[in-house]
Amino acid sequence: xxxxxxxxxxxxxxxxxxxxxxxxxxxxxxxxxxxxxxxxxxxxxxxxxxxxxxxxxxxxxxxxxxxxxxxxxxxxxxxxxxxxxxxxxxxxxxxxxxxxxxxxxxxxxxxxxxxxxxxxxxxxxxxxxxxxxxxxxxxxxxxxxxxxxxxxxxxxxxxxxxxxxxxxxxxxxxxxxxxxxxxxxxxxxxxxxxxxxxxxxxxx
Amino acid sequence: xxxxxxxxxxxxxxxxxxxxxxxxxxxxxxxxxxxxxxxxxxxxxxxxxxxxxxxxxxxxxxxxxxxxxxxxxxxxxxxxxxxxxxxxxxxxxxxxxxxxxxxxxxxxxxxxxxxxxxxxxxxxxxxxxxxxxxxxxxxxxxxxxxxxxxxxxxxxxxxxxxxxxxxxxxxxxxxxxxxxxxxxxxxxxxxxxxxxxxxxxxxxxxxxxxxxxxxxxxxxxxxxxxxxxxxxxxxxxxxxxxxxxxxxxxxxxxxxxxxxxxxxxxxxxxxxxxxxxxxxxxxxxxxxxxxxxxxxxxxxxxxxxxxxxxxxxxxxxxxxxxxxxxxx
Numbered sequence: 001x002x003x004x005x006x007x008x009x010x011x012x013x014x015x016x017x018x019x020x021x022x023x024x025x026x027x028x029x030x031x032x033x034x035x036x037x038x039x040x041x042x043x044x045x046x047x048x049x050x051x052x053x054x055x056x057x058x059x060x061x062x063x064x065x066x067x068x069x070x071x072x073x074x075x076x077x078x079x080x081x082x083x084x085x086x087x088x089x090x091x092x093x094x095x096x097x098x099x100x101x102x103x104x105x106x107x108x109x110x111x112x113x114x115x116x117x118x119x120x121x122x123x124x125x126x127x128x129x130x131x132x133x134x135x136x137x138x139x140x141x142x143x144x145x146x147x148x149x150x151x152x153x154x155x156x157x158x159x160x161x162x163x164x165x166x167x168x169x170x171x172x173x174x175x176x177x178x179x180x181x182x183x184x185x186x187x188x189x190x191x192x193x194x195x196x197x198x199x200x201x202x203x204x
Numbered sequence: 205x206x207x208x209x210x211x212x213x214x215x216x217x218x219x220x221x222x223x224x225x226x227x228x229x230x231x232x233x234x235x236x237x238x239x240x241x242x243x244x245x246x247x248x249x250x251x252x253x254x255x256x257x258x259x260x261x262x263x264x265x266x267x268x269x270x271x272x273x274x275x276x277x278x279x280x281x282x283x284x285x286x287x288x289x290x291x292x293x294x295x296x297x298x299x300x301x302x303x304x305x306x307x308x309x310x311x312x313x314x315x316x317x318x319x320x321x322x323x324x325x326x327x328x329x330x331x332x333x334x335x336x337x338x339x340x341x342x343x344x345x346x347x348x349x350x351x352x353x354x355x356x357x358x359x360x361x362x363x364x365x366x367x368x369x370x371x372x373x374x375x376x377x378x379x380x381x382x383x384x385x386x387x388x389x390x391x392x393x394x395x396x397x398x399x400x401x402x403x404x405x406x407x408x409x410x411x412x413x414x415x416x417x418x419x420x421x422x423x424x425x426x427x428x429x430x431x432x433x434x435x436x437x438x439x440x441x442x443x444x445x446x447x448x449x450x451x452x453x454x455x456x457x458x459x460x461x462x463x464x465x466x467x468x469x470x471x472x473x474x475x476x477x478x479x480x481x482x483x484x485x486x487x488x489x490x491x492x493x494x495x496x497x498x499x500x501x502x503x504x505x506x507x508x509x510x511x512x513x514x515x516x517x518x519x520x521x522x523x524x525x526x527x528x529x530x531x532x
Binding site: 029031035085156186192196199203 | 527
């Protein structure tokens with residue numbers, strides 16, 4: 001760079017072009033997005049955590065692990081391309097999202113399984129509600145309406161073809177086994193109370 | 205970490221006259237009831253614009269904020285400190301990812317945000333334009349700048365935009381380690397040798413003014429944010445946040461036997477608020493607009509990173525990909 005930095009590594013960086021002149025970024029310079037679902041504990045449903053940018057679903061999985069599960073307990077994780085998530089209308093108050101899904105005539109073709117997610121409280125995350133079989137996504141939502149609706153208000157429904165999801169294989173579940181050992185990421189590892197007390201005694 | 209000193213564009217409320225009054229009333233009623241707004245919900249243009257601006261600035265602050273501390277990773281005193289600082293800096297960059305995603309749900313692509321950062325169009329928290337001369341400077345950031353950020357983030361987590369609140373909940377949970385780690389470092393400096401104590405005292409002397417400026421201009425001169433408060437975009441005023449920070453942390457700094465370089469600083473028993481020397485807001489503006497000790501270096505480092513990563517991005521590019529914003 002310019003040799004003026006306090007950081008020796010910065011001073012070793014190469015010069016690039018004239019400052020202020022940056023080539024415009026291509027629209028997909030940083031790739032498409034993938035939605036990330038995390039299972040916090042064994043037996044709990046998967047919940048939506050957010051999104052990552054990645055060139056493909058395998059990289060999305062790796063980045064999701066690093067972005068969303070490096071800190072707190074996690075039992076499993078999966079990702080799906082945002083474009084493969086089918087979304088119902090969003091509702092509020094007493095309107096149930098399932099009531100806005102239009103009926104369609106029975107479709108012909110092979111049935112596949114879809115994972116269904118519910119938004120039970122506005123402002124919170126979508127939570128996995130169950131699995132249904134259907135020919136297409138809209139039929140999957142109708143099947144979910146019949147099988148998974150329950151009596152709670154549901155403000156939004158997502159459906160993803162099971163085959164479009166990159167799951168964690170059972171043998172990879174040990175990815176998170178060492179999390180509890182990484183105490184250096186935990187506030188409880190930085191107890192300064194004794195040192196502080198000792199210092200205050202001395203300062204008297 | 206992050207600064208509350210958002211540079212909100214002078215809020216021009218005249219665009220509100222063009223909004224559908226029925227929808228606007230429903231929108232405001234929803235927020236007044238404490239409900240969250242989600243990406244697919246109707247929202248006024250001004251709300252969208254100001255939120256993009258705020259969340260984007262927050263994301264940039266995480267990225268740039270990782271630099272002044274990151275510079276001390278290689279020189280951290282001992283393996284434990286190095287490990288902790290690496291984890292903390294990684295968290296900050298991770299926070300930027302969460303925030304960029306939240307801003308994307310409002311319709312600005314991540315590419316555009318990064319472009320606006322490296323061309324200097326978008327702003328980030330002003331405090332990161334100052335250098336970390338010593339290890340103690342990095343400890344000041346870990347403890348006190350993060351503390352200030354948490355004051356701001358806890359307030360914003362109760363805001364009205366769903367994806368931003370969810371990102372902040374996660375960020376606040378992660379920040380608790382940063383704050384404890386920072387305090388731990390400072391206690392060890394305070395209880396150390398005379399030289400270590402002097403190092404931290406010097407750091408306070410250098411950082412106090414930027415720290416006071418961190419929460420943004422005084423309410424007296426701040427552009428009117430009434431509509432942003434009503435929409436729960438901005439959750440508490442700059443002066444309120446500054447006061448809350450002083451309330452929580454000045455006693456802790458004094459407890460360690462350090463002094464704060466402001467002769468006027470004291471809690472006013474009549475108002476219950478802190479009196480202090482008004483920070484120089486002209487200097488604040490000047491530094492935000494590019495004339496600080498490290499502005500050039502911070503952006504240059506980002507530009508070099510962008511440039512050097514280009515071949516990786518090109519090698520990985522998926523030809524069939526098309527851009528869609530994340531869902532929530």
